[in-house]
Amino acid sequence: MTSNTEPQATGYAVAGRPVRQRSKLSRFIRSHALQIGVLGVAVFVWVLFYIGSPQTFSRFPIYQAFMSTTPFFAIMALPLTMVIIAKEIDLSFPSIMSFGMLVFTAVLTATRNVALAFVALLVAGLLAGYINGLLVVRVGIPALVATIGTSFFWRGVVLVSTGGNGSSLVPVRDTFLGPLLVGRLFGKIPMQFIWTLLIAFAVWLFLNRTRQGAHVYLVGDNEDSARLMGVNVRRTKTLVFSIMGLAAAFAGLVVSMEVLYYWPTLGEGYLLSTLSSVFLGGTSVFGGTGTIFGTLVAAFIIGAINAGIVAAGMAGFWTQLIYGLIIVGSVSMQVILRKRLS
């Protein structure tokens, strides 16, 4: 890479910009306003629950419950953030969760080799994501339509193959996969929570510290500009769809291992909580901006609401109403904040 850096005075100066001195702190706050905002919402929700039910929220088990169930969709919300930053969308991941498990159980039944079944599951997810990428990038179908199509297709494959019958995963419990995916670290911390943190770090690293990741932002911001500057737009998009598929299959296995049963309907019910984690986390639906930190915090807000409402003694029927309020409220705040800042 040429990076010789002799000064080349262009004489192309632009004068007349008002000089406004800003402190480092105020700059940090401005450039991280959305992350600070979502963190604020998290603290607010927590305080509310704490006041509503101090005897529950001052003890560990409720947090263990969050750490156990939130990863089911957080693992997918993290890579979905990249898909949405790239100005695309994926609605097929709930079906890919189930398709991955179909491949897992099929390979396991045929070979009795858990490691092989695990690899096959990951490959199946990657492939399903890659096909989404091809449909969007090569064929040119808008992602919304393409992934609705593949969503039905993979669910169909699962239902036709299984005849709607599930299968027990009890035999897998005592292999390496059980403790690795859904064990309890030090007997307390659910392993899926550790995986969520690891995946969050990996996705963050990819997005912020690799050239491919930088291209995700550029493609989502202005596809034409990116192409003119030599960014491989097709490869970038295909890659994020593929990673999404991989994560969906992995999440499918985590969910199934936790309940030790594979239901062919696996994945249903995860679509909205995953999507809303991404949007609540401050990722713009218009592409080009978004953070992994925001999504991670938002996923735990979404995860906390359900358990929190019940723990606070309210009827479970309130859950969706409060989801709605929090999502509409904080996304409205983000939009207003963005307008103010620009």
Next chain:
Amino acid sequence: MGENLLDMHNVSKSFGDVAAVHGINFRVGRNEIVGLLGDNGAGKSTLIKLITGYHQPDSGEIIFDDQSIGGFTVARARDLGIETVYQERALAEQQPLWRNIFMGRELANRAGLMDVKKMKHETDRLMLESMGFTSTAVTADSVVKTFSGGEKQGVAITRALYFHAELIILDEPTMGLSLSETRKLMDFVGDIKRQGKSCIFIDHNIFHVYSVADRVVVLDRGTTAGEFLTKDITLDQLMEKMYRVAETGSLD
């Protein structure tokens, strides 16, 4: 080393039934500023997008710096030393300045990880030395969306210069610029000449082209209608010929 930096022989490109350029011959000498004139739809944009690797020619040959570069990509063209300041500026406006400067050519270390610190540092340095952003309100982290038209153009030009291009293509660079910004742009084209590099300068404004170019090439309906050395022709004569091309499709 060949006499010309860029040589295009009999290059054609069609989009569907429309021949955007056909059988074009075009060259840029070493350390030469070539002005490219032509009406809307004459094929200027297609011609430069062929040179930058954005479009691939249907037929014909493109030779840059003695290498045949048919069927190459934008990334490869940039590696060879062809940088372009596009009419649409090709910025990602929601992104910070440093990401725009290093767009598509991010600096990375051996492990493949981006050197964000170095890119920001280089951006800060370029802002002072080349772009002339002296205000403390603008940093490498400033989002490009907030810049004025002239500032955005400054970013696009500085980006082209940073990677030490041999051939700099300026596509309608004065569009939307104020008078003083235009003046600075003209000085900048003069700098390209002094640094021994070459430039293709495309502009609607015949005065701008005439004042900076060594040679003017006139495009009409997808092919070259003629070319002149600016030292051999007066501005009035050039304008006369441009009118004739527009009316009759022929220079004489």
